Amino acid sequence: MIAKKCGKQSVKFSTPVKIISTYSIVGQKEGNGNFKDYFDYILKDDKFGEDTFEHAERKLIEHAIIHGIERAHLNIQDIDLMLAGDLLNQITSSSFTARKLNATFVGLYGACSTMAESLAVGACMVDGGFFKNVVCATGSHFSSAERQYRFPLELGNQRPPTSQWTVTGAGCAILSADGPNDCNKIYSATFGKVVDYGVTDVNNMGAAMAPAACSTLIAHFEDMHTKPEDYDLILTGDLGKLGSELLIDLMEHNGYKLGRNYSDCGQMMYNDNQKTFQGGSGAGCSASVLNSYVMRKLSEGSIKRVLFLATGALLSSTSAQQGDSIPGICHAVEIRRE
Amino acid sequence: MIAKKCGKQSVKFSTPVKIISTYSIVGQKEGNGNFKDYFDYILKDDKFGEDTFEHAERKLIEHAIIHGIERAHLNIQDIDLMLAGDLLNQITSSSFTARKLNATFVGLYGACSTMAESLAVGACMVDGGFFKNVVCATGSHFSSAERQYRFPLELGNQRPPTSQWTVTGAGCAILSADGPNDCNKIYSATFGKVVDYGVTDVNNMGAAMAPAACSTLIAHFEDMHTKPEDYDLILTGDLGKLGSELLIDLMEHNGYKLGRNYSDCGQMMYNDNQKTFQGGSGAGCSASVLNSYVMRKLSEGSIKRVLFLATGALLSSTSAQQGDSIPGICHAVEIRRE
Numbered sequence: 001m002i003a004k005k006c007g008k009q010s011v012k013f014s015t016p017v018k019i020i021s022t023y024s025i026v027g028q029k030e031g032n033g034n035f036k037d038y039f040d041y042i043l044k045d046d047k048f049g050e051d052t053f054e055h056a057e058r059k060l061i062e063h064a065i066i067h068g069i070e071r072a073h074l075n076i077q078d079i080d081l082m083l084a085g086d087l088l089n090q091i092t093s094s095s096f097t098a099r100k101l102n103a104t105f106v107g108l109y110g111a112c113s114t115m116a117e118s119l120a121v122g123a124c125m126v127d128g129g130f131f132k133n134v135v136c137a138t139g140s141h142f143s144s145a146e147r148q149y150r151f152p153l154e155l156g157n158q159r160p161p162t163s164q165w166t167v168t169g170a171g172c173a174i175l176s177a178d179g180p181n182d183c184n185k186i187y188s189a190t191f192g193k194v195v196d197y198g199v200t201d202v203n204n205m206g207a208a209m210a211p212a213a214c215s216t217l218i219a220h221f222e223d224m225h226t227k228p229e230d231y232d233l234i235l236t237g238d239l240g241k242l243g244s245e246l247l248i249d250l251m252e253h254n255g256y257k258l259g260r261n262y263s264d265c266g267q268m269m270y271n272d273n274q275k276t277f278q279g280g281s282g283a284g285c286s287a288s289v290l291n292s293y294v295m296r297k298l299s300e301g302s303i304k305r306v307l308f309l310a311t312g313a314l315l316s317s318t319s320a321q322q323g324d325s326i327p328g329i330c331h332a333v334e335i336r337r338e
Numbered sequence: 339m340i341a342k343k344c345g346k347q348s349v350k351f352s353t354p355v356k357i358i359s360t361y362s363i364v365g366q367k368e369g370n371g372n373f374k375d376y377f378d379y380i381l382k383d384d385k386f387g388e389d390t391f392e393h394a395e396r397k398l399i400e401h402a403i404i405h406g407i408e409r410a411h412l413n414i415q416d417i418d419l420m421l422a423g424d425l426l427n428q429i430t431s432s433s434f435t436a437r438k439l440n441a442t443f444v445g446l447y448g449a450c451s452t453m454a455e456s457l458a459v460g461a462c463m464v465d466g467g468f469f470k471n472v473v474c475a476t477g478s479h480f481s482s483a484e485r486q487y488r489f490p491l492e493l494g495n496q497r498p499p500t501s502q503w504t505v506t507g508a509g510c511a512i513l514s515a516d517g518p519n520d521c522n523k524i525y526s527a528t529f530g531k532v533v534d535y536g537v538t539d540v541n542n543m544g545a546a547m548a549p550a551a552c553s554t555l556i557a558h559f560e561d562m563h564t565k566p567e568d569y570d571l572i573l574t575g576d577l578g579k580l581g582s583e584l585l586i587d588l589m590e591h592n593g594y595k596l597g598r599n600y601s602d603c604g605q606m607m608y609n610d611n612q613k614t615f616q617g618g619s620g621a622g623c624s625a626s627v628l629n630s631y632v633m634r635k636l637s638e639g640s641i642k643r644v645l646f647l648a649t650g651a652l653l654s655s656t657s658a659q660q661g662d663s664i665p666g667i668c669h670a671v672e673i674r675r676e
Contacts, residue, residue: 128466
């Protein structure tokens with residue numbers, strides 16, 4: 001039996017897809033935040049021994065994948081497909097990692113939604129019988145993102161109160177058609193539409209992405225015939241404090257009440273003394289939280305059903321300079337432990 | 339029965355995936371080239387009525403997709419998934435098109451390999467039963483690519499003899515689980531590895547990408563137990579004249595003789611009077627040739643079995659400035675008419 005498309009945007013897998021291993025790595029600031037006891041590796045040096053921030057970002061993703069593969073008791077040669085992307089122009093962090101690993105590679109671009117995008121596509125690849133062991137990964141680096149999207153750090157620009165702090169970190173999950181039965185599994189995925197409410201402030205990503213999260217969340221509930229209370233945890237990627245409040249409002253306007261089981265990786269990442277304003281963002285934000293805290297909570301059995309929604313802002317500095325508003329996207333995967 | 343992975347990098351579809359419609363659009367220069375009688379639409383104005391080259395590129399992809407959908411006698415609402423990417427930073431041409439079409443969207447990044455990447459992933463999505471009607475598309479624009487990767491045209495820089503001319507153009511193919519039986523179909527796909535022979539000259543993309551084409555071509559032959567003579571046409575994406583000669587050499591070193599059935603979209607795109615040095619490049623190069631000339635030749639029955647390999651150079655201007663060499667990738671799809 002093959003998987004069937006459910007409703008408009010969702011896929012329910014015929015055999016839930018096994019997540020046989022995960023790994024997370026973050027920078028120092030993240031390592032001092034709320035999830036410090038869950039991350040697998042915390043950098044001592046934000047450049048990770050490299051000469052540039054871009055090379056450091058690349059090494060973060062490499063490290064996460066290599067250790068994820070090790071933890072799955074596999075060799076790099078056992079990996080059939082690598083699905084990854086990142087925020088840097090032309091996703092060089094991911095492509096150069098694929099070069100190093102000599103991996104069969106499908107490059108993705110979903111901005112900060114990449115962790116969910118890669119898991120959703122990866123689960124299709126495994127469930128469809130196309131590939132057996134699939135690496136899904138992404139990451140980001142505060143300093144390379146600031147330089148590319150806003151200003152080089154050397155300029156010392158002030159950050160506005162709506163801004164979020166791009167997480168220095170990476171996460172990796174390995175999906176497999178094999179492996180033990182008692183592991184976290186992907187039951188369904190909802191692919192997102194591009195949604196744009198006309199936000200043009202590049203320092204307010206939460207507002208730009210919240211409508212996309214709302215769209216995908218509603219699509220998921222409708223397609224899967226579920227409601228918010230059915231999940232132990234509904235977790236968005238990096239809407240931050242303001243963005244996640246906007247999402248709660250938007251959902252309420254659409255007749256869905258998000259309760260105490262709703263949270264956001266960006267909002268939770270840092271503690272209040274860390275002065276990040278709205279919290280964390282970046283592809284590494286949801287990737288590092290999902291592949292540490294969330295996976296551990298599922299493995300321990302303290303939660304059993306998670307809806308993970310990673311959100312992405314699909315702008316470029318050129319599109320912003322040319323006056324375009326900021327489109328958002330959000331992909332979702334449902335992960336369960338039974 | 340579900341599809342099975344063949345060999346290391348290839349997938350053979352359980353039911354060949356139908357290509358129910360294709361569409362191509364190109365700029366004036368391309369419209370004066372060797373395929374002028376095959377393209378569906380030739381621009382009269384390279385800006386396509388838009389204010390910037392980037393907006394023109396976006397409109398090219400939009401136009402190709404909208405007309406591809408029309409030609410398939412579908413409505414935009416009938417499209418279940420859009421797979422696209424492009425060369426611009428953060429693939430804004432594709433994302434903003436997905437916004438306009440309100441399409442469920444998976445963003446890809448494979449540089450100039452995107453047409454084959456989207457077809458390969460799309461065929462998996464259809465064959466796996468996940469989505470019924472899938473749009474695969476990409477495009478590029480000479481002027482936006484020059485501005486982003488090299489120099490703005492206004493500077494009047496000279497082009498070196500190894501350079502290629504980024505094609506202004508876009509192509510779209512619609513895959514479906516439904517539709518008439520007598521159409522061109524995707525039989526198999528080979529996903530590429532990232533290959534890098536250390537080329538650092540950003541004006542010699544053909545040399546940077548030829549090793550990736552060689553790698554994927556060999557993987558395809560080995561995985562599918564075929565040889566060059568089994569295909570009526572083996573067509574690479576945009577290696578250009580120099581790059582395709584390098585590929586012929588590389589293949590010969592590996593024991594494969596590419597004969598008269600081998601050609602390259604970039605090499606064929608322009609005529610000798612058009613002064614493009616090595617020929618065409620860009621994601622729109624192979625996309626526009628595949629979705630016009632190649633599909634028509636298949637439909638007419640003058641060729642029956644095509645191996646389409648689109649090649650991509652995975653550099654960014656930052657990676658080039660930081661001294662990194664240029665990794666290449668190549669994805670392949672086998673298209674047949676019976």
